[in-house]
Amino acid sequence: MQEILQVTISGLATGAIYAMVAMGFTLLWQTTSTINFAQGEFVMLPAFLMLGGIVVLDLPLAVAFVGALLISAALLGAAFKRAIIDPMIRHGVLPLAIATIGLTLALKNGVKAIYGAEAHPFPHPFPVEIWRVLGVAFSSYDIAVIASVAAVVFALNRFLNGTMTGRSMQAVAQNPEAAVVLGIDVKRLILYTFVVNAALAAAAALLVTPVYLFKFDLGESLGLKAFYAAIIGGFNQMRGALVGGLIVGVLENLSAVYFAPAYKDAVALGLFVLVILFRPEGLLGREEARRV
Amino acid sequence: MRKTATACVALAAVLTAAPAVAQDVKFVGIFEMSGPGTTAGTNFKNGADLAIKEINAMGGILGRKIAITSSDTASNPTTAKALAQKAVDEQPYILLGPVFSGSVLSSMIVAQEAGLPQWIGGEAANITQQGNPFVFRTSFSQAQSMPKIANYIAGDLKAKSIAVAWVNNDFGKGGRDQIAKEMGSRNVKVVADLSTEPGQVDFSAVVTRAKQSNPDVLFVYLNEEESARLLRELKKQGWDMKKNPVVGETTLIGQKVIELAGDAANGAQAHVGLTIDAPNPLLTAFAAKYEAAYKAKSDHNGIKGYTGVYVIKAVTEKLGKFDRKAFAEAMKTAQVSAKDNPGVLMSVCFNKDGDLDRDSYLAVVKDGKQVIEKTLPPVGICKVP
Amino acid sequence: MTALLEVAGLARAFGAVRAVGGVDFAVEDGEVFGVIGPNGSGKTTMFNCILGQLRPDAGRVRFGGAEITGARPLALARLGIGRTFQSLQVFGSLSARDNLIAAAQEYVGTLAGRLLAAPDAGLTGRAEALLARLNLAHVADKPAGSLSYGQQKLLDIGMAFMSGARLVFLDEPAAGVNPRIVGEMAAMLRALKAESGATFVVIEHNMDFVMGLCDRVMVMAEGKRIALGTPAEVRADPQVLEAYLGG
Amino acid sequence: MTLPTLSRANVAALAFIVAMTAGLLAAPLFLKTYGVYLLSLWALNTVAAIGLNLTLGYAGQISLGQAAFLGIGAYAVAILMKAGVSFWLGLPAGVLLAFAVGLALGFPALRVQHHYLAFATLGFNALVFLVIRNEEWLTGGNFGIRVARPELLGHSLRSGIDYYHVCLAVLAVTALLVWLLLRSPWGRAFACLRDNPIRAESLGIDVRSYTLLAFAIGAACAGVAGAFLAPLVNFIDPSPFGLVPSIYLLLMVIIGGPGRFFGPFLGAAIVTLLPEWLRVADVWYLVIFGIFVVALMAFCPGGLLAVPEKVAAMRAARRSARGSAAGQAGARP
DSSP: OHHHHHHHHHHHHHHHHHHHHHHHHHHHHHHHOOOOTTHHHHHHHHHHHHHHHHHTSOOOHHHHHHHHHHHHIIIIIIIHIIIIIHHHGGGOHHHHHHHHHHHHHHHHHHHHHHHOSSOBOOOOSSOOOEEEETTEEEEHHHHHHHHHHHHHHHHHHHHHHHSHHHHHHHHHHHOHHHHHHTTOOHHHHHHHHHHHHHHHHHHHHHHHHHHHOBOTTHHHHHHHHHHHHHHHHOTTOHHHHHHHHHHHHHHHHHHHHHSOGGGHHHHHHHHHHHHHHHOTTOSSOOOOOOOO | OHHHHHHHHHHHHHHHHTTOOTTOEEEEEEEOOSSTTHHHHHHHHHHHHHHHHHHHHTTOBTTBOEEEEEEEOTTOHHHHHHHHHHHHHTOOSEEEOOOSHHHHHHHHHHHHHHTOOEEEOOOOGGGGGSOOTTEEESSOOHHHHHHHHHHIIIIISOOSEEEEEEESSHHHHHHHHHHHHHHHHTTOEEEEEEEEOTTOOOOHHHHHHHHHHOOSEEEEEOOHHHHHHHHHHHHHTTOOTTTSOEEEOHHHHOHHHHHHHGGGGTTOEEEESSOTTSSOHHHHHHHHHHHHHHSSOOOHHHHHHHHHHHHHHHHHHHHTSOOHHHHHHHHTTOEEOTTTOGGGSSOEEEOTTSOEEOOEEEEEEETTEEEEEEEEOOOSSSOOO | OOEEEEEEEEEEEETTEEEEEEEEEEEETTOEEEEEOSTTSSHHHHHHHHTTSSOOSEEEEEETTEEOTTOOHHHHHHHTEEEOOSSOOOOTTSBHHHHHHHHHHTTSSOHHHHHHSOTTTTOHHHHHHHHHHTTOGGGTTSBGGGSOHHHHHHHHHHHHHHTOOSEEEEEOTTTTSOGGGHHHHHHHHHHHHHHHOOEEEEEOSOHHHHHHHOSEEEEEETTEEEEEEOHHHHHHOHHHHIIIIIO | OOOOOOOHHHHHHHHHHHHHHHHHHHHHHHOOHHHHHHHHHHHHHHHHHHHHIIIIIITOOOOSOHHHHHHHHHHHHHHHHHTTOOHHHHHHHHHHHHHHHHHHHHHHHHHSOHHHHHHHHHHHHHHHHHHHHHOHHHHOGGGOEEOOOOEETTEEOOSHHHHHHHHHHHHHHHHHHHHHHHHSHHHHHHHHHHHOHHHHHHTTOOHHHHHHHHHHHHHHHHHHHHHHHHHHHTEEOSGGGSHHHHHHHHHHHHHHOTTOTTHHHHHHHHHHHHHHHTGGGGGGHHHHHHHHHHHHHHHOTTOGGGHHHHHHHHHHHHHHHHHHHHOGGGOOO
């Protein structure tokens, strides 16, 4: 029992991070049908910027974070949308997805060429303390991560449902043509979703890098796991991404303890394939209308 | 397209031809510069490049400078083999790399057929068990390092049971198989067999399972970053390293691990073949030079690449000529002392298989520093000067 | 005369919207049967329910006396039911000739046999003849996607006849066609009908087109049948007048 | 069968094929063993990419799992050869296995489409990788299997040039068979499947069977490539059969031009020879490649072979813009 609790809590913390990255996936999918295979690199880059700020410019973490947030909002949000999405969106899903694969290669290897292939430690934004309750070790950091992700989800939800801009963004996501008719400035709102995605990625970077350690390939497995999470939960639903992330995180841990560790990735993967085959809209997703 | 191809060929020809002045001696390097082996391959390459720069500054080998061309195997054995093929075409004196055993296994056949001495970073035991006279190690084979560790675990620590946490790639699986064998012959039971993924982040399940099995010793055979994450998780779950020692190889307590794991590394012990933390002024000096050159600390792969090149220099100079066949022959009984050849950092000898032997250390992390507990003598496969 | 197609109580809703609310009709063998109605009256949904694109909520469809309710489009095609879609549906990357061959090749030999068969499955002659009939012989080798709208429309219709279907559904054949050649289109359809002997079911907006082409016409409004009869009868029906003019 | 007409395009294609064949046969005269090995690798990559091009480019089914089939072919041959079975028996076994698994994987294609299908094949590939790595008793796991070069009619293929000729022959035969298939009614049905599956079904085209076949035949091509890859490298381990190699195979098809017969030839050449071509760029070569991929997708998503058409279309557009400015009378509505 203790063991289940122990690995479940760790899994939730890991899963919360997957969820955060996965939410970005769903955001972009909903508004522009973009599958961003570079999502993991969108986390790696702000982490790299923060580390650069801390190590090279000697900035405090908070300042470095704000700087990285702004730069990635501009670069991975606005510039990404203008330079890559806009010219390619009319070609359909596949060329865009391929382009993001190209982007992955460029970003990952660019950072490696600049900063080398070694892993680097990264400061914790929250203090790390261990509490032991009934033989189960709780890390204050894990709890802070789960709480931060919950806070981000809550804030994002408030923004999407509680503000005019947010509601318009949802309208755009659900039906861009109708949104145009309603007089919504679709272009600007799509731009917002890209900026929000980049900001989410930067926030994820702040939470994840102390645990993952900074390395040029930081985004590789993170992006893939987040992708599994988004599919499992529901590609067109924000809460789907959240639940999917938690499921993947917990499942990985449980299967490593109670199933063959060498196949621990296979369990989440198996679920991923099953969901695609039997519930392609995801566990929590809405069914998408098939277009003739 | 054809034009581009021609242009590229011409450009490549110009670029490779230009620096290779007639009296230079040619080395070719094939390293894991991208893909999962990037860290290992890059360190190895950096170490080798550093040695070559130094040697060239001192006038080269037998008065000839070393010209090296390196390429990226992308951690893919198919590419590694292709690049070995290319190396053979260029007729170099020495082939350096690769580091991952899979790539070594695919490329060594090519070098062997061409009679090209190959200096590798792989530690899998079977590399040198195939009668290839042209393959040489830069570090212990797992067949030599594991008995040293097994003796320590079964003898000094008097363990009756161990749990093994290993990374599921050729490096980790090879180590796991060897240690399981050695433990079996010493009547120590392996009570948990914990495979982990390369690049794994969350080690809570591994530690939980290790705790469940309650072993006398936890043996860890992971890469540096994963080691650091495991150590953090051990600390978090309250693992008592005094009661249940955590023992590993170089990769458990390297400088990088301590940097990444912080005080969670305290108490971890390891058999260390090559470490910049050894009480050895030559290694300390190397560490400083490496860091100055690459703004990063060298791991054992950096030392492997560096010392490998210096061994080549020492053996060649003793031979007095550049002759690949004679070189391979001389390697079978080569003994290089650090006193006469400071670049090799530690005295070393080779046997007929291409395996090496030298001192190694048992180190423990205390207050964020590697402290050498004792020096472990060579295994005895050849005579260390 | 026997009914070739019988539709009884066919219904389909989308959420709360009853797109088709229980429609009955029968199409006699050899006639041209028109379906008209204002936008959103459920014509195309009804077509899709009959032709296997949508599953009807209720009702039955029989073809030649056999039950075909909910059958897949492939099965219907194999039974000899051809169709066109409301929007253009040609294979844009294939040549016009290949579009026609594609429309009939699956009726020649077996699946495995077609791997080893001649590239044109022996259909070039028939395709050429139909191309000539459709006045498309001069563009036979051009990719269908590069043809003009009217040409693609003709090709689309031609594909429905290529396999020798007994019953052909045409969803707005004259929509978007230059008004000058709507007449030609009707003439073409009459000629195709005469040659193939097939039965037609036609959805159309263009009143003149429908009235000139069809033997009988069914009028739909709000998912229901409001009139059925000869063009003259329908034209005189006050309910129809109201649906079209009064609304 | 009707004779192909000698149109200008056919003559040009024929001339190109003859020139390419002559160039490839003459290449070893100018190349050292490395070059020959690289060309052998190119030939086999092209075979695998031709298969993927059939699945993706002609039949419109996205697959991100082609490397898994490469692995199935390679491991079938390696395992059987280790057990003492001749390569020439292992080859059909590997190809059949790849075909059968491809057929099975085609079933998801019936349930889900487009990107979901790509995801399902991606998951499949990751699972195959795990099995290859973990089932050491069968596959040698991380340590891999050594594979000897086979003999052909008593003649050993150990020499790089001999084996290169074998690889070229494999490429020629695969290309010819796929070309014949594309010319047959099947090829037309595949195109219909890609252009408009719903219309295809209404015309009696059995979309289900053709989708399954498109998958299985593409997989079988990869199986062929894998079966010949193992003896080429003399060694196989799991690394060339993971997700990243699958993505590179996809890039080969996309870069060359999906749905174009010679696309895989060009795409495989670029990706296989890439590190060689960008040697100048040193550690930046993958950065440059990544940017190239992004730029290609932005300006010409149809791949490199679509560039001439794209340029021609742009010129024509400019000309007609000028023409319509000069006088609107000639322009058609």
